[in-house]
Amino acid sequence: MLATLFSFLLLVPVLAGSLDPTFNDDVLGLMLFKAGLQDPKAKLISWNEDDDNPCNWVGVKCDPRTNRVSELVLDDYSLSGHIGRGLLRLQFLQLLSLSKNNFTGTLNPNLGHLGSLRVIDLSENSLSGSIPDEFFGQCGLLRVVSFAKNNLSGHIPDSLSFCSTLAVVNISSNHLSGSLPLGIWSLNSLRSLDLSDNLLGGEIPKGIENLYSLRAVNFRKNSFSGQLPEDIGGCLFLELLDFSENSFSGNLPESLQKLSRCTSLTLRGNSFTADVPDWIGEMRSLETLDLSANRFSGQIPISIGNLQSLKELNLSGNQFTGSLPDSMKNCINLLYMDFSQNLLTGDLPAWIFKLGLLSVSLSGNRLNGSIQNPYLTSMTTSYQSLEVLDLSSNALSGEIPPGIGFFSSLQFLNMSRNSLIGSIPASIGELKTTYILDLSDNQLNGSIPSEIGGAATLKELRLEKNFLTGNIPSQIGKCSFLSSLILSQNNLTGPIPAAIANLTNLRTVDLSFNNLSGNLPKQLTNLSHLLAFNVSHNHLQGELPVGGFFNTITPSSVSGNPSLCGSVVNRSCPSVHPKPFVLDPNSTSGSSASGSFSPIYRHKIILSISALIAIGAAVFIALGVVAVTLLNIHVRSSIARSAATLTLSGGDDFSCSPSTDANYGKLVMFSGDAEFAAGAHALLNKDSELGRGGFGVVYRTVLRDGRSVAIKKLTVTSLVKSQEEFEREVKKLGKIRHHNLVALEGFYWTPSLQLLIYEYFSSGSLHKHLHDEGPSRNCLSWRQRFNIILGMAKGLAHLHQLNITHYNLKSTNVLIDSSGEPKLGDFGLARLLPMLDRYVLSSKIQSALGYMAPEFACRTVKITEKCDVYGFGVLVLEVVTGKRPVEYMEDDVVVLCDMVRGAREEGRVEECVDGRLRGNFPAEEAIPVIKLGLICASQVPSNRPEMGEVVNILELIQCPSESQEELG
Template identity: 65%
Template structure:
């Protein structure tokens, strides 16, 4: 009886605990099932999640505490899930780690995560989250140690509450659209070890107190708009291992305390306004593995002490004003893999000793090195030959021949020796480089023929040999380079026909064979090159009819002129009629004599009947074939229109909302301010009536967002040349930061691998080109006062771009838009940043419509492209505004170049005769003539003679004459 009472007493103690345990288990199951219900699981990664289970501990991605059986970790990284994060997770009160990275989740960050008191780590990076970061998340952060919302679409400012979450050890909010400055008390988080805020829209100066971050190991603020000085007390962060302040606007010198970071491995200060000499004390940072000081304003010599850094693997000093030679002490850096000292003022003998270091990348371009290229003996340097992947010695003063030992660099992928003084022939051994992708030997003095062995370079994507003295034929073996996308053989002495095998290069996008002595007909098979964007055969001796179809139906005249014997509609020259051989009907083919058994009139009648029958049959066949072709074309157009109409339906949640037809239709829509969708206006993108204009980079359409905003959408036509999605988004976000009254604002973008859209502010007044050249009624009211203001406003817009380190590259009157208040806005700026490199050949082919505006340095590969190119275009634009004439005008028997005409008139004292007659004398001579002179100065052939845009604004301020209603001063940028 005593035993029974004891057992009963024990049951009373145990049962409540069992019931409580069952309740909590069901709570976790319920929470996860509710969470799953809000998701789309296309790959069935959550198939093991069964609501009838008593416990979720065996479900995929779920981990539990072995004692309490409560869910402690939820790891669904890369599960391809979409949808929103529901409140179901709030039931998991023992949850310590949430990791949902690299999915397609949308919506905002739930502030109620703060109620999960056990939560230590939350990782939602690599999704499509939007909205601001909730301040509640950090106000009562419990045990929260790690937060990552990187690579989303979050916006707004950093919450001040971030500074109060003292448990934080790691914060990663990189690659979003977070704006504003850093919270003043951010450095009070003295337990913080990692802070990554890179690639956002943050600005302002670094708050005081950085040196108090004693636990900080990784700081990354790169890719923002921070300014001011770098933290002087950075050396107090003794645990620092990685520093990234690159791609901002920091100025001043490198803080001397940086040398105290004895265990620091990475320092990135690139892309700022830092100046001074590179300090010798950097050589004391013995743990440094990567040092990037590129794209600043450093001068002086490269410190000899860099050779003391035995751990150094990457050194980048490019795009500065560094002088002297390359210190031989770098030979001591036996772990060095990448060395980039390009685009400086270095000089001396070619440092051939560098090839013995076993580098993977060596870039020496854009300096003044002389001498010959000599590779070390193969037997003693086999390792260095195997490792080199990138070699760029372009734009120096190197001479001699290209060594045949180049073939030993079996791993070489990029070779650029352009813009030197190299002579001799192209080594046949180039064909032994079977993994090389780019070969650029352009603008040297190479002679001989293109080696047949070039076909051995089967991975070749770009072959550039222009500007040499090459002779002979284009080798037919080029067809073996099936990956080739760019082929430039222009400005040589090549002869013979274009081999038909070129048409087998199915990936070819750019081909320039101009300025040679090529002969023969163009292969008809060239029309099969579906990716072709440029095909320049001008200034040769080609003959016959241009191919019809594909790219050749719209080939620019500039790409074919200089071939007198070419014919076709493009060159406005009809081809000579081809007369068919006479039809001979002989009833007795075995003899040449006529058969006298038929009377003469009968033979004539029979002949006529036969010819008539043949003509009738031919006509019928032709008509039938035409009907079939037209039917197929109509079907294709209807089918294409149907397919294109679907993928242009978007939602404001960064998701593709049209009926899915293929994976390529799903994309990412990002708006820089607010949330919006295209609504019913999406169909207008395919409506010819909504088209605003066309340019080298794409077509522009007018449409209306779901919230009623009018926007101009540019559908880019450079998909085949464009960068990866990551690089594209990074460059577009930089352009999205640019805001100025005289610049067209970039409001957002849309990305898929095959379609890219830029969403711009809509400027309703049309382009300056239209006002000057296409709309006489509007032009009549464009007074001198308005024209002068347009000049000033364009100058302000350009000056702001240059302040942001952005070159326009494509300035012309059709890219200047006039709003309803007659204020000018500069559009289409910076699009060249979307290309894989600022390649002046690609640029010139993409902006052929800018003929007359392009600076002369575009024609010389060795001349650096700078903001002065925009100044040249601005000068031409000024002359266009004053005269009302186009930069280049084609008369019946002459070509008038505007700048030459105005300059000649000015020299003869007849400048007033150049002023637009439609002004009818209503202008201020004291303003017009100085403006003309300013335009000519800006359009100087020598870049150094052109003023910068800030100086232009000051000059315009001096030019402007006070008059009625015009005594206000020009605002400074």
């Protein structure tokens, strides 16, 4: 690109002397402009420097009389770069539109000096800096200016008021501050002024009545204060007026009633007080009236019934009293009505169901009486339009009308927190388009009708805090979109239907405080999206499901069910935990085999036969020894066949034959077969080595059942605790199960050799996926990277819930399974050391350089879970950038955290994303994720968030919302 620009600079004198200057400036100017751009979609490929004129180029339009460029429209072309000076050569340009691209840099002050320019639209880019005062200094014939949705800051220049020809000014959605220029009301030609979504403040000066042509003014979402200008009624042609979300106060100016052409008046979110004046009914052209979230009081004016053009009325969030005026039945075009969060009383008027409304919200008032209405007894066409009906948090009584199913288009129905009685009508199943149904916190009785299965589009069903009885109908399994099922605090009985397991979109289930009985269906483990499942305080029995969400369920979610068993409730189920194979060649049982099958594993104690003989009474123990010996004959004989001798790297010899050799060890598998397919001699084969880390060397081997496992030979033997303590700590680690943690499946012990047996993943480590340069390597997509970050966060959060600190987070200790899910490995190994000494740890985890929190270097700072959070933050940056935590250059050392933090301070965060993604990532996710990584990797431990918070933030980033602003 620079070469092209350079060649043009060299050609300038040649072109100037050899070509017709009529064509020279336009071609040269546009090619210079293109030279400063990035055009990833090759939209400007038709722009050719050899053309005599640019009139046939894409986005270019010429005046047919002169063949000079008159219009340049490149909207939504995915262009980036700076808006270069080349455009200044287009002396006859009248329309310049570069909106919806990614142009950066500041505004060129000379653009406004193009004497022929009438329209300039640079909206929806990434322009920054202030609007130059000289931009409007010589604005000539300029009619339309739009800089909306950029990153502009500073004040609105006073020179704006010199552009007397301006008809449209849109500088919305920037970061402009200060007050309005004093001369802004002198723009007599102005028809539309949009300054919304900025940081502007102060009072609005008088003089707006001078703008005779003004049709629309939008000051929404700023910090303007004081009263609305009294002379605003002088703008007789005003059609749209939006002063919402500011700090205006006082009464509405009386001159507003003069705005007979005004179709939209929006004053939401201010501090207006007193009554709404009766003259509001004189604004007969109003189609939208929004006075919500203010401090208006008194009764709703009867004159509102005069607004027959009204389509949307929002008076919510005020202090209106009295009843809904009957005159509103004259608002025949009304579609949306919101009176929620006021102090309204009286009955629900009949006209609400006659007007053909789309949305009715009356929640949070004091309405009383019955919903029953003679008008609701038969099907009418007006029912078919209603989409939202919210009557929640009132004092309504009586029964739910049986004709509720007539509302065939209803999407949202909320009658919660009233005093409704009777049963749920069967016609509820006729609500074929309803997404949310909330009848909670009433006095409803009877059973949940089986017809509920007809409401197949339901996503949220809330019936809690009623007096419902009977079974949960199995037909609820037909509501396949259901994500939230809340039936708590009722009197429901019977089993939990297995059909619930078919609702694969379920995220939240609350069936607590009922009288449910029977077993929990095992199929519930198939609910892969579950976030909460509460069945506490029922009469459920049997074992808790094992797998999926239920491996991490909290005890409080299943408490109050005395007959439930499982590790979560600390009640063992004999059929739940398989007994481990314990191979104890030091046994003096007299058997020729080397194994001992221990039936007392569930008490967390494994005793050798010699220990039993020493402790017990002779006859009783003798019988026990005989029983144990008989049970283990098969195990011992098979292992004796497996190998007669095991030679381990490091010189350790042990035999599977009876021996009193102290080097012979104990092999324990928490489940499955303890035999190895290739024989024990292949356990630590050098050819099977997978990798080396701070705690040991890892090998791969195969079990008799064909399943591969990874075996870690610990290299911290001089620091490992005693056998008893070692076994106790390893068994604790072996019980930890989570979707994003590597499972510990067994261990081997001798005084000089310790092995840990883990599940094996053939896809390798995160480090391999990020940094290996092999020809078969695939670059991780953004979605894969985000899912890896979220999975790591969930795994680490689970460890912290169990009060386990990882201490050794790094990309080589994150394995990737076949579906791309991350699995944290090597967690909790520091528990095997005699003390948590930071110098011991740091010396044993040298390979974690760059991931270790700074407090490791300070004896006076406590080592906590916040160390893991620091390492996680570095991992986040490593995944997003594709760079190692510390990279050694020829003459420099680059620390990843410092590099990214510097880029953020310079406003270049987006440039940190791995270049191999080539822009194929959503910036609205990537930038908050990078900021979150920096927060986690803060130098100060107290500034780092808890991992539970990190998970919540990541889930919010994945579903963008205003909560992202907390990361700013």
